Amino acid sequence: xxxxxxxxxxLGRLRAAYAEGRRRLLGECRPDAHWEGRLxxxxxxxxxxxxxxxxxxxxxxxxxxxxxxxWLASHQNPDxxxxxxxxxxxxxxxxMLVQAALRLSAVSGPQVGAAANRAEEHLRRAAGPEGPGRVxxxxxxxxxxxxFAVPILTNCALAAEAAAPASVRWNAVPSLPFELxxxxxxxxxxxxxxxxxxxxxxxxxxxxxxxxRRATRNPFLWLTRRLARGPSLRRxxxxxxxxxxxxxxVPLTSFVVMSLAALGGADSSEVCGRxxxxxxRAARPxxxxxxxxxxxxxxxxxxxxxxxxxxxxxxxxxEATAAWLLARQHTERHPYTGSPPGAWAWTGLPGGVPxxxxxxxxxxxxxxxxxxxxxxxGLGVRWLLGLQNRDGGWPTFCRGWGRxxxxxxxxxxxAHAVRAITAWPAAIDEGRQRRAVARGLDYxxxxxxxxxxxxxxxxxxxxxxxxxxxxYGTSRVLAAYRDLGLAGVPEAVRGVxxxxxxxxxxxxxxxxxxxxxxVEETALAVEALAGLRGQAGVRDACLRGALWLAxxxxxxGLDEPAPIGLxxxxxxxxxxxxxxxxxxxALGRLLGPDGRGGA
Numbered sequence: 001x002x003x004x005x006x007x008x009x010x011l012g013r014l015r016a017a018y019a020e021g022r023r024r025l026l027g028e029c030r031p032d033a034h035w036e037g038r039l040x041x042x043x044x045x046x047x048x049x050x051x052x053x054x055x056x057x058x059x060x061x062x063x064x065x066x067x068x069x070x071w072l073a074s075h076q077n078p079d080x081x082x083x084x085x086x087x088x089x090x091x092x093x094x095x096m097l098v099q100a101a102l103r104l105s106a107v108s109g110p111q112v113g114a115a116a117n118r119a120e121e122h123l124r125r126a127a128g129p130e131g132p133g134r135v136x137x138x139x140x141x142x143x144x145x146x147x148f149a150v151p152i153l154t155n156c157a158l159a160a161e162a163a164a165p166a167s168v169r170w171n172a173v174p175s176l177p178f179e180l181x182x183x184x185x186x187x188x189x190x191x192x193x194x195x196x197x198x199x200x201x202x203x204x205x206x207x208x209x210x211x212x213r214r215a216t217r218n219p220f221l222w223l224t225r226r227l228a229r230g231p232s233l234r235r236x237x238x239x240x241x242x243x244x245x246x247x248x249x250v251p252l253t254s255f256v257v258m259s260l261a262a263l264g265g266a267d268s269s270e271v272c273g274r275x276x277x278x279x280x281r282a283a284r285p286x287x288x289x290x291x292x293x294x295x296x297x298x299x300x301x302x303x304x305x306x307x308x309x310x311x312x313x314x315x316x317x318x319e320a321t322a323a324w325l326l327a328r329q330h331t332e333r334h335p336y337t338g339s340p341p342g343a344w345a346w347t348g349l350p351g352g353v354p355x356x357x358x359x360x361x362x363x364x365x366x367x368x369x370x371x372x373x374x375x376x377x378g379l380g381v382r383w384l385l386g387l388q389n390r391d392g393g394w395p396t397f398c399r400g401w402g403r404x405x406x407x408x409x410x411x412x413x414x415a416h417a418v419r420a421i422t423a424w425p426a427a428i429d430e431g432r433q434r435r436a437v438a439r440g441l442d443y444x445x446x447x448x449x450x451x452x453x454x455x456x457x458x459x460x461x462x463x464x465x466x467x468x469x470x471x472y473g474t475s476r477v478l479a480a481y482r483d484l485g486l487a488g489v490p491e492a493v494r495g496v497x498x499x500x501x502x503x504x505x506x507x508x509x510x511x512x513x514x515x516x517x518x519v520e521e522t523a524l525a526v527e528a529l530a531g532l533r534g535q536a537g538v539r540d541a542c543l544r545g546a547l548w549l550a551x552x553x554x555x556x557g558l559d560e561p562a563p564i565g566l567x568x569x570x571x572x573x574x575x576x577x578x579x580x581x582x583x584x585x586a587l588g589r590l591l592g593p594d595g596r597g598g599a
Contacts, residue, residue, distance in 0.1 A: 006543055017550035018310065018587035024558060024580050025303060026316055033320035034348075035299040037577040040563065041288035043082040044094045044571060046072055047101040048254035049279050049289045051155055054104045055261040056276055064280070067287030069107040072098050073115040075288075080122030084291075084572035085563045088462060092126055092138055093152050095119055100159035135172045145405070147199045147568075150174055151255040154206050157213070158262055170213040178207025179228035181235050198353060198397055198568060200336065201246045204236045205259035212263060237271050239336045241350035244274030248351035249568060250282050250289045291567050297328050298346045299577050301361030304368055306581045309527065310588025314368040322369035325362050326376055330354050337397050342383035356387055356394045356413045357458065360420035367423040378427035384417050385428070385436050392443035396457065410457035411447045412473050414440050415480035422484060437484075444477055445491050452494035460566050461511025461521070469511040469564060471521045474498055475528035482531040496532055499525050500541050507544035511564065518562040519552050523582035530590040546590050549583055558583065 006014065028035055050068040053061040076082060081090025082098045099119045102112065123130075127137035135153065142149040153173040160169065181204045208229060216222050236256075240246065245253045253275045260272040282289055304321065308314040315321035328348040331341050336353055344362040345352025363380050366373050387399050393409025394417040418440040421433055448454055449470070456473035464470075474495045481492040502525075503509055508517020509525040526545040533539045552558070561574040 010543070010547060013550045013554075014546055014587060014591060017546075017553040018584065018591055020553050021558065021580055021584040021587060022307070022310070022312075025306065025577075025584050028577060028580070029303070029316055032324060033315065033317045034296055034324045035303045035577060036294050036296045037299045037575050039290040039292060039295065039576075040085040040087075040561070040574040041071075041075075041284060041286070042084055042250075042291045042571070042573065043072060043075060043086075044084050044097055045250040045254075045289040045291045046287070047082075047094070047097040048155065048251045048258075049283070050101040051097075051104050051158070052254040052257040052261070052279060053276070054101075054106075055158065055258045056272070058106070061280075064283055064287075065105050066107050068283075068289070069102060069105050069112055069287075071287035072101065073111045076115050076118065080118035081126070082119075083462075085574055087563050087574065088572050090122060090126075092123070092141060093148065095123055095126070096134075096138065096152055096156055099123065100156045103159040104162055106162075132172065139174075146174055146176065147202070148570075150176055150210070151202055151206055151251075154209060155255070155258065158258060170210070173210050173214070175210050175214070175216065176203050176207030178204045178211065178232050179225050181207075181232045182228050198247060198337070199252075200239065201236060201252060201256045204232045205256040205263075208232065209259040209263055233269075233271070240271050240274060241336075243350045244276075244278035245282070245293070245349075245351045246275075247353060247568070248293050248347055248349045250279065250291060251571065252568070253278055291571055291573055293347065293349060295346045295575060296348050297325070297344050297352070298358050298361060299575070299581070300325060301358070301365040302581045302585075303577070304365035305361070306585035306588065308368045309585045310591060311593030312588075314365070318369045322366060322373065324348075325365060325369070326373060329362070329376055329380065339397070340383060340386065342379035344380070353397060354383070355396045356384065356417055357396065359384055360413075360416035363420035364416075364423055374424065374427055377424045381421055381424050381427045381433075384421060385432065388417075388436055388439065391446075392439035392441075393447065394440070405457070408457075409443060409447075411444055411454035412456035412458065412476045414443055414447075415454075415477040418444075419480050419483050441484075441486075444480070448477075448491050448494065452491075452498035454495070458566050459564050460570070460572070461515060461564060462572060463510070463515050464512040467570075469521070471499065471502055471509050471511050471525055472564065475524040478528040478532065482528070487532045487535070492532075493535065496529065496535055496538060499529060500537055503541055503545065507548035509545065517548065518564065519549065519557050519560070519579040520562055520564055520582055522549055522552075523579070523586040526586035527582065527589050530586065542590055546587060549586060553583065 030036055046068050050065055053065050075086050077090045079090050081095040083089050083091055084094055102116045127134040139149050157170050157173050211225050257272050257275040260269045304314045328344055330343050333340055334354055339354045343354030343359040345354050346358045359380055363377055366377055387394055389395055389399055389409045391409050393414040395407055395409050418437050453470035454473040454477045455468045455470055459469045459472040460467045461469045478495050481487055502513045504517050508522045510516050510521055522545050526542050529538050529542050558579050561576050561579050563572045563574040565573045567573050
């Protein structure tokens with residue numbers, strides 16, 4: 001295909017696809033002017049919720065437990081295992097959690113029995129027979145990060161207490177130093193904990209349970225933990241949000257609930273009771289649970305950016321959407337992370353925790369919606385500046401927690417933060433802004449891989465090597481170079497070259513070279529390249545990608561979200577709005593305000 005402007009027929013297809021995507025996106029806007037979306041159901045979340053409710057009261061929650069077990073049995077993969085989403089390949093952690101839930105629930109029936117047998121066969125093939133070998137395989141999968149390995153082993157140990165096969169004994173569950181939760185928050189980042197910054201509830205609840213089941217023989221540590229039980233539980237109560245759901249996340253809340261229920265009974269703890277109420281509210285009619293209730297702040301910011309990319313109004317009611325976002329800005333120090341005021345979380349629900357990506361997204365959305373929101377934007381920009389790490393990059397939640405992957409600086413977060421800071425030039429001192437951006441660009445330069453790509457933190461590809469998603473990461477970083485007018489710098493040129501090399505013969509992109517294309521990844525690449533069409537080969541690649549997207553829109557591809565999102569502890573999810581949002585952004589930026597497609 002030549003690099004000439006699109007033909008009349010091609011332009012018509014692109015305009016029709018853009019109009020359909022925009023119609024769909026506007027139709028998903030809620031009456032109060034924000035976007036809520038729908039996260040995929042999760043076998044992992046469903047399994048942990050079933051286990052938690054069973055340990056609280058099998059009789060009281062019998063109907064929900066049975067519905068959850070039936071959903072799990074009907075969504076088992078052909079190989080006998082389970083993945084995080086119905087479209088995910090089987091993995092060891094999720095399959096072990098489902099097996100534990102089936103054993104704890106004691107729900108019977110031919111379908112459930114067959115599912116349990118097939119699950120055991122899958123686990124034997126994947127990690128050997130029950131016992132130390134299977135435990136070692138799980139721990140090896142997570143390495144030094146105990147954030148998720150210890151909760152999984154705890155869930156399995158609780159199931160072993162209730163069932164004959166002792167798949168995991170308590171001596172195989174590593175201890176967690178829950179006593180450290182009594183220390184001031186600012187000290188925790190210096191202690192090199194084996195769990196990430198957002199896992200404090202699990203550290204406390206699971207740490208106490210493991211200590212009760214397998215107390216330390218060190219007399220000093222035994223006394224310290226004995227004295228820390230009450231204060232750490234009070235800390236847990238203090239950081240529990242009004243909704244009862246820690247991070248609004250079903251797995252984390254379920255792990256806390258099952259641990260507290262096993263410690264002293266469900267009725268002995270207000271934290272446990274509020275957690276149960278959250279789990280009950282999160283249940284879906286089909287018997288499943290998602291990993292989180294919604295990503296409303298994130299999706300609203302992305303939707304505004306997508307609608308704005310085509311030059312039109314950024315929302316059906318811009319003032320109302322701006323007001324909705326401003327009302328979700330955190331105005332007090334967060335009790336969970338100690339985060340100062342000024343930031344946004346991924347959700348407007350009480351359990352959300354302020355983070356870099358969502359704060360950057362909200363700031364960019366407000367720049368498109370309300371330029372007079374400078375005081376609030378200034379607070380958000382200063383929050384981002386205070387989060388910047390010594391290496392010049394931005395982490396997710398807390399500055400300086402750099403030991404484990406989900407606490408380190410990341411290219412996608414850094415690029416987003418740099419864009420947000422430069423979108424509000426009057427909000428802060430020019431010199432401070434310039435220095436922060438320069439350090440961020442230095443970080444991005446150093447984080448670029450030899451082949452020209454960047455690897456993101458919160459998105460991946462299940463089929464890629466290391467399950468990384470360099471197409472997403474590179475696309476997000478190139479958006480920053482585009483917005484800063486730096487498309488010609490060597491690292492941006494190399495990033496573009498990577499995307500051109502990664503494009504499939506049919507015009508699509510997957511998460512990396514040679515992977516099947518998805519709507520999400522193709523749209524992300526087209527949107528990034530569409531702003532850099534001066535470079536050789538870029539316009540041709542954009543058109544081929546856009547036409548592939550148009551074909552997907554015509555064939556119903558907007559209704560088939562791919563599991564490219566990574567939640568806490570690398571839990572996969574898909575989100576129904578991602579293909580719609582990113583297709584609108586890509587086609588809108590390519591067509592431009594005049595709809596001519598770069599002619």
